[in-house]
């Protein structure tokens with residue numbers, strides 16, 4: 001349900017609940033926090049390293065650099081186009097599916113659409129949907145605390161990829177268990193994805209995009225496999241990670257200046273509309289994940305709207321301009337083009353009073 005008060009619009013947790021968490025966090029875990037901070041100062045990490053992930057992701061990234069240089073870009077234009085188009089399916093699976101539908105329930109989807117989005121998600125080669133959603137819900141609820149899986153206070157590298165290189169902070173596990181995930185298990189589509197995760201991911205994430213070009217228009221197998229399994233996969237991984245790293249560090253905060261997530265147009269362009277992160281953390285229940293429908297190549301919004309018109313998506317939730325205006329004036333950094341610094345003082349006072357009265 002969309003929150004009624006601006007107090008609740010800040011993530012899934014009410015401000016009072018968030019304060020309570022911080023209080024509880026600092027009391028009960030004082031010992032661990034002190035230990036973690038000391039260790040952090042010395043080693044910049046607190047957990048055991050996951051060597052399998054480190055070796056796999058490092059190798060893939062080195063291969064990506066080699067492939068980007070060696071790839072015959074001008075002679076393989078159709079292959080580039082294929083990967084570009086296929087990436088959109090992946091983007092819909094992550095953005096419109098895992099993120100906006102299953103994680104935040106910003107709209108409801110009928111079975112055929114849920115199946116389509118699950119299949120699109122499988123093309124990303126990410127973790128099972130259930131874990132993706134749980135990690136993201138924890139991220140929203142405990143943003144930038146140790147309970148946040150990719151706590152951006154631990155630096156760009158950690159929030160981008162480093163968090164996958166090491167075991168989770170105990171707080172992430174502890175708080176993760178408290179997240180209500182019952183709605184996910186109720187969905188047969190999620191259960192199906194969990195059960196057939198490996199064959200689905202291998203088939204749709206790696207085999208299908210690699211075999212279509214050679215079989216359909218006679219593309220050579222070598223570059224088809226490299227561009228799909230290395231190029232597209234690593235590229236999409238990094239775009240997704242940028243939302244956790246860059247969009248928590250660089251950009252404007254038109255809606256809530258007190259949180260780290262930022263509105264970052266470049267990230268939005270690359271991630272099909274997921275980079276308006278200050279807005280998204282302020283109004284996580286908005287299906288657009290942005291104030292404006294089409295800004296920053298927000299094709300996931302266009303896709304959801306299209307599905308709405310076809311009757312596959314319904315109950316699309318969106319923040320009203322009045323609520324946005326109140327939130328901007330109350331807590332934004334003044335960078336909002338319409339209601340930022342240029343709002344006349346008299347009007348601003350009036351809105352402040354109205355917001356306080358709520």
Ligand SMILES: [Zn+2]
Pocket residue numbers: 139243244248261277281
């Ligand atoms: Zn975030």
Ligand SMILES: [Zn+2]
Pocket residue numbers: 099103104136140280284
């Ligand atoms: Zn989110």
